[in-house]
Amino acid sequence: MPLFQTIQFNETTKILIWEITESFEELVSKVTLKEKTQRRLDGMKSQMHQRAFLSVRMLIQEMGFTDKDLHYDEFGKPYFDCHNYISITHSYHFAAIIISDETVGIDMELQREKIIRIADKFTDYECGYLQPHLTEEYVKKLTVIWGAKEAIFKIRNEKGISFKDHICVENFSLDKPQTQASLHFDDFVKDFDVHYENIHSENFEGNFTLVYAFEK
Ligand SMILES: CC(C)(COP(=O)(O)OP(=O)(O)OC[C@H]1O[C@@H](n2cnc3c(N)ncnc32)[C@H](O)[C@@H]1OP(=O)(O)O)[C@@H](O)C(=O)NCCC(=O)NCCS
Structure with missing residues (x-):
């Protein structure tokens, strides 16, 4: 099952949870990655980590963003070019994001x-x-x-x-x-x-x- 749960917390804050049941191949066929992201994906040792990482890209696509919009600062904190804040978590077969115009963090x-x-x-x-x-x-x-x-x-x-x-x-x-x-x-x-x-x-x-x- 792909999108597991959506929580519209308030007008400008949404939480999306993905249950990772798809294979690596299935997920990779559904996302477009920029070169830097592809390199990071290739460098991951565990396929579960890769599937979680790709599931996050599925979630941002659900929100109308693409991998091109998502960047990381020097410490690994994700951010968008636009005014929205994003935070990311993955745990076992779940991946989740929160997107908001407020400063937010998420963990699972x-x-x-x-x-x-x-x-x-x-x-x-x-x-x-x-x-x-x-x-x-x-x-x-x-x-x-x-x-x-x-x-x-x-x-x-x-x-x-x-x-x-x-x-x-x-x-x-x-x-x-x-x-x-x-x-x-x-x-x-x-x-x-x-x-x-x-x-x-x-x-x-x-x-x-x-x-x-x-x-x-
Ligand atoms: C970086 C850290 C927050 C990641 O948390 P985690 O529980 O290991 O992993 P999660 O799956 O929940 O989160 C991973 C995501 O956090 C985000 N992240 C990584 N570094 C980050 C940072 N410095 N700031 C904000 N977000 C960060 C990334 O989006 C990452 O996923 P991605 O790289 O695939 O996009 C965590 O490892 C850490 O360093 N914690 C603080 C250190 C500490 O004090 N620990 C224990 C004290 S007893």
């Missing part, structure tokens, strides 16, 4: 218990409200927090940002789809609205968490 992660093992590497402020003994909820919340921090990192794209020390995600309930976060870095504070949702496909065991953030 598979919910895994493994995240508990690295929790102390990216949480500090959040330990004030997290409840590790509620394992299932703990894993889901850690995945939201991780995704929020990745999404914020993608917005700011600044060297030296520590997920643990510089980004705080406010307490939230999994029944609600949003929370707030803040970045404390280089003598300033930036606030963010964070939205998240559960994504599940019948073709894959397990649940994913989609997180996107807006800089206020």
Whole structure:
């Protein structure tokens, strides 16, 4: 199945998710790539990575853009020539983009218990409200927090940002789809609205968490 889900978040913000079921050959036949992109594709070691990369090109085509419109800065952050902001994520057999006229970042992660093992590497402020003994909820919340921090990192794209020390995600309930976060870095504070949702496909065991953030 190609386009898995579209979220029209507001008038100027759209999120598109692609479920990667097509072969490399099928995807490559459906996109037109500029030379630089073709070189990057050729240099990728894993075919899953290539298929995810091509699926992102399918998604931007869905939005009326082409690979020619999409560029990357020196750190790997994607941008368009026009006034729209774009952020990209891929995880296993999903690829997703967010396009907006606001500054946005997106991340998608598979919910895994493994995240508990690295929790102390990216949480500090959040330990004030997290409840590790509620394992299932703990894993889901850690995945939201991780995704929020990745999404914020993608917005700011600044060297030296520590997920643990510089980004705080406010307490939230999994029944609600949003929370707030803040970045404390280089003598300033930036606030963010964070939205998240559960994504599940019948073709894959397990649940994913989609997180996107807006800089206020
Ligand atoms: C760059 C980074 C944000 C990518 O995230 P990821 O979860 O590995 O991978 P995702 O699939 O979600 O995102 C990949 C996409 O992010 C985008 N991206 C890469 N570097 C970026 C940057 N510096 N800024 C914004 N977006 C970036 C690209 O579009 C990339 O996909 P593409 O190259 O195929 O177009 C991540 O690897 C990173 O460096 N994170 C911060 C470092 C850190 O502090 N980590 C852990 C601390 S405990």
